[in-house]
Amino acid sequence: MSEHLLSVKDLHTSFTTDNGEVHAVNGISFNLDAGKVLGIVGESGSGKSVTAYSIMQILAENGQITGGSVEYKGQDITKWSKKQMAGFRGKCCSIIFQDPMTSLNPVFSIGNQLEEAIRLHTDKNHKEARARAIELLTLVGVNEPAKRVKQYPFELSGGMRQRVMIAMALACEPDILIADEPTTALDVTIQAQILELMQELQKKLGMAIIMVTHDLGVIATMCDEIIVMYGGRVCERGTADAIFYEPAHEYTKGLLRSIPNVNNSKERLVPIAGNPINLLNMPSGCAFCARCDKAMKICLEQVPQERWVGKDHLASCWLNDLALKEKAEKMQAAGSSNAEILRETGWTKDADGAWIYTAETVQK
Amino acid sequence: MSNEYLIEVEHLKQYFPVRTGFAKTTPLKAVDDISFAIKPGETLGLVGESGCGKTTVGRTLLQLYKPTGGRVKYEGKTIFDAGDVPELDAEGKPIIGANGKPVLSKPVSVNMLPYRKKMQMVFQDPYSSLNPRMTVEDIIGEPLDVHKLYANKAERREKILRLMELVGLNAEHATRYAHEFSGGQRQRIGIARALAVDPRFIVCDEPVSALDVSIQAQVVNMFEDLQHKLGVAYLFIAHDLLVVNHISDRIAVMYLGKMMELADADDLMNSPIHPYTQSLLSAVPMPDPKIARQRKRIVLEGDVPSPLKAPSGCPFRTRCPYATEQCAAERPQLTDRGNGHMVACWNK
DSSP: OOOOOOEEEEEEEEEETTTEEEEEEEEEEEEETTEEEEEOOTTTTSSSHHHHHHHHHHTTTTEEEEEEEETTTEEEGGSSSHHHHHHHHHHEEEESSSSSHHHOOOTOHHHHHHHHHHHHSSOHHHHHHHHHHHHHHHHTTOOHHHTTTOOOOOGGGGHHHHHHHHHHHHTTSSSSSEEEETTTSSSHHHHHHHHHHHHHHHHHHHOOOEEEEEEEHHHHHHEEEEEEETTTEEHHHHHEEHHHOOOOOOHHHHHHHSOSSSOOSOOOOOOOOSSEEEEEEEOOOOOTGOOOOOOOOOHHHHHOOEEEETEEEEEHHHHHHHHHHHHHHHHHHOOOHHHHHHHHHHHEEEETSOOOHHHHHOOO | OOOSSSEEEEEEEEEEEEEEEETTEEEEEEEEEEEEEOOOTTTTEOOOOOSHHHHHHHHHTTTTSSEEEEEETTEEEEEOOOOOSOOBOTTTTTTTTTSSBBBBBOOOOOOOOHTTTTTEEEEOOOOTTOOOOOOHHHHHHHHHHHHHHEEEEEEEHHHHHHHHHHOOGGGOOOOOGGGGGGGHHHHHHHHHHHHOOSSEEEESSSTTSSSSSHHHHHHHHHHHHHHHHOOOOEEEEOOOOHHHHEEEEEEEEEEEEEEEEEHHHHHHHHHHHHHHHHHHHHHOOOOHHHHHHHOOOOOOOSSOOOGOOOOOSTTTGGGTTTOHHHHHOOOOOOEEOOOEEEEEOOOO
């Protein structure tokens, strides 16, 4: 099996608060390969940012990874020391945040802050670092970079600040760039500039990008693969086309129905009923069941498992589970061989005649 | 005077003095000579980038700020006039006075209190626009108190409960405080407060921007339902073009305090004429991977200039791919390109 650049397996992250333990991320798994753009989409409180912070291990003090692993080139970085992690951040994986104003230090010049990142990870001296800073600013399309390095964050516009943030993240040419809502604070025209820039840089430098956002438009524009999150769990993951054109989870379907697009301007939007989930008060079954039109009894009681619903397409919804099982039973009635049923649906009968699900076979 | 329009805004100006040096102020032209009209029961969408003055238009229109110039009419009656609007004759040409200059209107400033009953506002941030020390009942009841719209306590309560039902809140919510509600519900409280006085016109300033995607649709639908039920007109200010397109009958596009284009929503979305509108529309990320992959984005160079140093002539000329000398010399006016599609551009 080929090694993935980053492989997150059954990651759990929780925060200790006065009101109890908040399980912000509940068993997230995904793989990221070099040169790919992965989108993580979800509402506020869905755990998408916490997933990103868990990979970088930059959680708030009351938060910690409680289970699972994050493997970078085959090594589990959740077991790494603080010193090893300091080397990981910046050099292997960088992050850009939503608000460029609060993530830049207002009392240091742009050049100063860029140099800091460069000198921390390389043995360049002050002069070389300054030259590299100017080179980076040129790369991200900041005009007059030699003049800009002497300026302070307040002297720059929002779009320029975000470019500086990207330059800083790219300082040591990381393999992975995590972008946490990178354009949410920006206007559409500036957003287009930044997205264009990220796509360009990704092609030029061949890095992988994890795009964390709530904006389905940005996701559709940028991403090869998409993870849809709700209540700290993965609802559905697959290629961009699979998620947008063949959504298999009720939450994804609802989300796509509820946003206005060019075609439905005269139709009524179909909102998702109810309110976003309270992580302190998680249901024992599917996180989305309280807002789902098609919720069944089993949805309230048991957490649905991920099932293959298509090529490179997984969803965690009991409806798919039942549909696949039904298909398996029908195929059996029609006289299909066990191997065939297994390949098509993932279900097979064991020696006692009970149905069991084996994901691995469908995957291949 | 025709009463075809509910709200008419002519040559509205709003300048804010900004200190640019010792004992020196420069006017920041947040809104510079904007004219539009809204019919009863119609939704006019107002879009533009941050800092283009769209919020100021809404606030100035309701006279939350005193306008620097221009005229505002409600049902044909002038409710504000700064005295700088040229009077027009029957053919729509300026009347020239004895001194050879156009005759200007007379300044008018009326007591706005009666008009506050007709014109209301819903604010962007449902977290800071509701008083945390008041119960929902008091928040919604306050406009009723101000305008004395009830005979006794029982009637007040009945009105409040009816309003809460209208926006989809339960009666038991009445005694709760704003912090006990989610963002979407808070926005419902803000809307119920605006509706309390039975207005004909509501300025909605980014009412869904702070809400989660799944909740946005609920609130957008509610705005549409209320319009059907109550026949209220909206000025819907937002930066999300897809949401604005969904809710609006017509859309106006602003840039640096000036209006660039004003047209029917479909017309504007499908065949924008102004280069700024074209680039703005092409920059909207479409929630559809196939469209997104095919589309060629018109990416504008640079940032929006500071409104303190707005370019001469057409404000967009510094970023416009079609700019000519004429654009720098003279400011283009909004002209009708057919079917009420108004564009302010020399070249298109």
